[in-house]
Amino acid sequence: MSDSKTATAPASGNGIPVGSWQAHIANLFGTRHGALGAGILIVLVIVATAAPLIAPYNPLEQTQLSLAPPSSQFLFGTDNIGRDVFSLVVYGSRSSLLVGLGAALAALLIGGTLGILAGYFQGPVEAALMRLVELFQTLPVIILVLCAVALFGSNFWLLIAAVALAIWPMEARLVYGQYIKLRDREFIAAARVADLSTAHIMFREILPNAIQPIIVQVALDASIAILIEAGLGFLGLSDPSKVSWGRLLFVAQDYMDSAWWMSLFPGAAICITVVGLNLFADGLNEVIDPRSTSGMGGLQ
Amino acid sequence: MLRFVGRRALYAIPLLLAIIILMFSMLHMIPGDPVQALVGDYPVPPAYRQVIEEKYRLNDPFLVQVGNYLLNVAQGDFGFSYQNQRGVLDLILERAPRTILLASVSFALAIPLGMAIGIAAGTTRRPGVDKFWTTTALIAYAIPTFWLGQLLVMLFALRLGWFPTQGIGPLISRTHGIAWLFEKLRYLALPVLAFGIHEGMRIARIMRASVIDTLSQGYIITARSKGLSRGQIIRSHVLRNSSLPLVTIAGYAFGSALGGAVLLETVFTWPGLGLLLVDSIRLRDNMTVVGVVIFSAVAVVAMNLIVDLLYAALDPRIRTMR
Numbered sequence: 265m266s267d268s269k270t271a272t273a274p275a276s277g278n279g280i281p282v283g284s285w286q287a288h289i290a291n292l293f294g295t296r297h298g299a300l301g302a303g304i305l306i307v308l309v310i311v312a313t314a315a316p317l318i319a320p321y322n323p324l325e326q327t328q329l330s331l332a333p334p335s336s337q338f339l340f341g342t343d344n345i346g347r348d349v350f351s352l353v354v355y356g357s358r359s360s361l362l363v364g365l366g367a368a369l370a371a372l373l374i375g376g377t378l379g380i381l382a383g384y385f386q387g388p389v390e391a392a393l394m395r396l397v398e399l400f401q402t403l404p405v406i407i408l409v410l411c412a413v414a415l416f417g418s419n420f421w422l423l424i425a426a427v428a429l430a431i432w433p434m435e436a437r438l439v440y441g442q443y444i445k446l447r448d449r450e451f452i453a454a455a456r457v458a459d460l461s462t463a464h465i466m467f468r469e470i471l472p473n474a475i476q477p478i479i480v481q482v483a484l485d486a487s488i489a490i491l492i493e494a495g496l497g498f499l500g501l502s503d504p505s506k507v508s509w510g511r512l513l514f515v516a517q518d519y520m521d522s523a524w525w526m527s528l529f530p531g532a533a534i535c536i537t538v539v540g541l542n543l544f545a546d547g548l549n550e551v552i553d554p555r556s557t558s559g560m561g562g563l564q
Numbered sequence: 565m566l567r568f569v570g571r572r573a574l575y576a577i578p579l580l581l582a583i584i585i586l587m588f589s590m591l592h593m594i595p596g597d598p599v600q601a602l603v604g605d606y607p608v609p610p611a612y613r614q615v616i617e618e619k620y621r622l623n624d625p626f627l628v629q630v631g632n633y634l635l636n637v638a639q640g641d642f643g644f645s646y647q648n649q650r651g652v653l654d655l656i657l658e659r660a661p662r663t664i665l666l667a668s669v670s671f672a673l674a675i676p677l678g679m680a681i682g683i684a685a686g687t688t689r690r691p692g693v694d695k696f697w698t699t700t701a702l703i704a705y706a707i708p709t710f711w712l713g714q715l716l717v718m719l720f721a722l723r724l725g726w727f728p729t730q731g732i733g734p735l736i737s738r739t740h741g742i743a744w745l746f747e748k749l750r751y752l753a754l755p756v757l758a759f760g761i762h763e764g765m766r767i768a769r770i771m772r773a774s775v776i777d778t779l780s781q782g783y784i785i786t787a788r789s790k791g792l793s794r795g796q797i798i799r800s801h802v803l804r805n806s807s808l809p810l811v812t813i814a815g816y817a818f819g820s821a822l823g824g825a826v827l828l829e830t831v832f833t834w835p836g837l838g839l840l841l842v843d844s845i846r847l848r849d850n851m852t853v854v855g856v857v858i859f860s861a862v863a864v865v866a867m868n869l870i871v872d873l874l875y876a877a878l879d880p881r882i883r884t885m886r
Contacts, residue, residue, distance in 0.1 A: 402861055513710065520714060539702060
């Protein structure tokens with residue numbers, strides 16, 4: 265958060281235009297947070313896609329040794345029914361990343377659309393949509409998701425929908441705010457005068473100018489989605505047929521006195537993922553908006 | 565000012581109505597037979613089913629059910645929990661004080677902790693100090709409270725035996741006075757620590773950003789050119805101005821905490837509203853679910869109202885607005 269010097273340095277001198285996507289990516293790796301966050305995420309994606317190659321055992325295979333402590337044979341020990349915890353953690357990354365990404369994108373789709381509509385059309389549409397957002401924001405997130413899961417069941421895809429249902433209002437608020445900020449600017453007035461279609465103004469004029477903070481929010485949404493998914497798993501409400509970190513912690517709850525490794529490693533995996541996403545978002549924020557407070561020094 | 569608050573309060577009523585209707589329709593769609601859930605794993609005798617259905621008016625059209633429910637709620641009747649064989653309001657009133665206790669003590673720890681860290685990180689001259697606290701806050705905030713709870717239980721309760729692993733202690737205690745307080749505190753310590761660290765780090769992050777933002781304002785430069793010392797500037801200008809965003813976020817977080825810390829209460833088997841909600845969802849005890857959700861929505865709405873008031877008290881610009 266304090267690497268302002270690297271963040272504000274424009275990427276130039278190598279022919280990449282300042283402010284372009286390539287420049288942003290180059291700058292992102294220039295910030296310590298962004299590079300670390302992106303690094304963690306890249307490793308996680310590799311682990312998730314190459315899970316069968318990395319995991320030494322089939323995660324569902326039960327060995328004779330149950331509740332074995334970590335050893336060279338079982339790196340993270342084994343669980344109550346003799347499954348290798350390391351392999352379970354490796355496979356668990358799949359469901360966490362899928363839920364995180366899926367729910368964040370779904371929330372972007374729902375929240376973004378409603379935010380655009382509310383921001384662009386003034387009057388009753390705006391009022392109605394923003395009341396809807398407030399309604400959803402008044403209910404605590406976890407309660408909303410719990411009720412949704414109780415309602416729709418814990419099928420994996422429905423789980424993603426339920427998590428998205430809980431986080432879309434944040435996205436809607438942000439998109440709405442961006443649109444409000446932009447809709448009175450001169451270039452939009454010019455587009456209106458030029459008689460461009462509403463859809464054109466919304467998606468071709470306003471969206472590109474509003475997109476950067478939205479992308480930061482998607483990364484943050486993904487981290488919240490992963491925490492919610494872990495929470496649901498911990499309550500025993502996730503899809504029982506899928507290995508997930510939250511569900512491992514749910515089982516670990518009954519073995520806290522005998523098998524600390526069943527809790528420690530899946531929980532650490534959740535933490536690392538969430539930290540990675542937050543660092544990534546921080547780095548992105550610095551690159552996109554060098555004036556953001558996260559990059560400033562103290563009282564000199 | 566009064567009109568501003570009055571309008572906000574009036575505005576809360578349709579919001580709560582909408583929440584009740586939303587919850588009611590959601591629960592109405594849940595597959596599963598409440599009569600079967602009541603009986604358990606046995607076949608339901610048709611005569612019994614008829615009695616239950618009539619008693620709880622389960623066969624009325626949906627809108628009639630919603631209407632009746634709203635009328636009852638207006639009279640203070642939140643329905644009957646057939647799983648607990650008690651009135652829902654009764655259940656909530658028994659559970660709520662425990663959740664409120666947990667949330668209050670946790671925030672009493674989190675707010676000073678978070679503010680101190682945020683101010684220390686935001687005002688320090690040494691980048692190392694800032695970096696240390698921002699990294700700590702970032703990592704600590706990423707830790708799920710329920711996992712932190714498990715770690716604390718494994719270390720301090722199971723390994724070291726300093727604290728009990730779960731619950732709120734005996735209902736009828738043999739101890740009195742200081743010993744009684746001490747006993748209660750032992751049960752509170754670990755849940756409060758887990759909750760307080762999590763919320764404290766959230767507050768620290770907001771506070772730091774807010775402090776830095778305040779420091780870049782023109783009036784700070786004015787204050788400095790007047791020759792005020794660093795300490796004076798922090799005390800008289802920075803603290804007050806940078807607390808504003810904190811009030812909103814901490815207020816909302818506290819409001820949702822009053823509705824029950826579902827995950828935390830599950831780890832510590834803390835019998836508050838959160839645990840009641842999870843159990844009721846599992847048991848398809850719909851009346852209780854709706855009751856708890858209404859309670860937490862009221863808590864959030866009420867906290868938001870208090871935040872508005874506080875905001876007006878802290879920031880004179882709001883008072884004259886509109």
